[in-house]
Amino acid sequence: LSSHFAGIAHPPGYPLFTSISFVFDQLPFGSVAYRAHLTSAFFGAAAAAALWWCVFQLVSSKFAAYVSAYAFGFSKTVWSQAIVAEVYTLNAFFFFLILSMCLRFYFEARNGNASQVILTRKLLLISFLFGLSLTNHWPLMVLASPAFVLLIWPNWRLVLQKLPILLGCFIVGLG
Numbered sequence: 001l002s003s004h005f006a007g008i009a010h011p012p013g014y015p016l017f018t019s020i021s022f023v024f025d026q027l028p029f030g031s032v033a034y035r036a037h038l039t040s041a042f043f044g045a046a047a048a049a050a051l052w053w054c055v056f057q058l059v060s061s062k063f064a065a066y067v068s069a070y071a072f073g074f075s076k077t078v079w080s081q082a083i084v085a086e087v088y089t090l091n092a093f094f095f096f097l098i099l100s101m102c103l104r105f106y107f108e109a110r111n112g113n114a115s116q117v118i119l120t121r122k123l124l125l126i127s128f129l130f131g132l133s134l135t136n137h138w139p140l141m142v143l144a145s146p147a148f149v150l151l152i153w154p155n156w157r158l159v160l161q162k163l164p165i166l167l168g169c170f171i172v173g174l175g
Contacts, residue, residue: 016135017087036085043089044082048073050096094133102151109155127166131173
């Protein structure tokens, strides 16, 4: 109900999920509860799609990517969270989205396929999304941080050079 009334839920309140759920609540069909549950279902599907992209980048096999995405999406745990209004599917979406962007950054930097400007833009977006993800449910993202750092580490000079603006994007995401 907090999203229906654009209010604040119990602490920590999950402001990002509540705000997004408020947008879903404006849909012209179903009950308030149905629309709130639809938010979780949408992000469960989006998380599976982001996982598909991660796997495809790693193994270049559409079949393996589809198997992974379907196995994730139809797993008992993910399914149980995707059919109720909960923050975990949005959290999974952020994790796989940031992971896929870090993988893309890693491969483009390693192969020299992207200019410094393109790589910097990717880093800025990763920073912003990481800050935004912490406004939803922070434990997974904090625990996953070392993996993200390892993927961008080969280009550490660019990261250090752009650190002030990356921190700015991170803080804007937290806001």
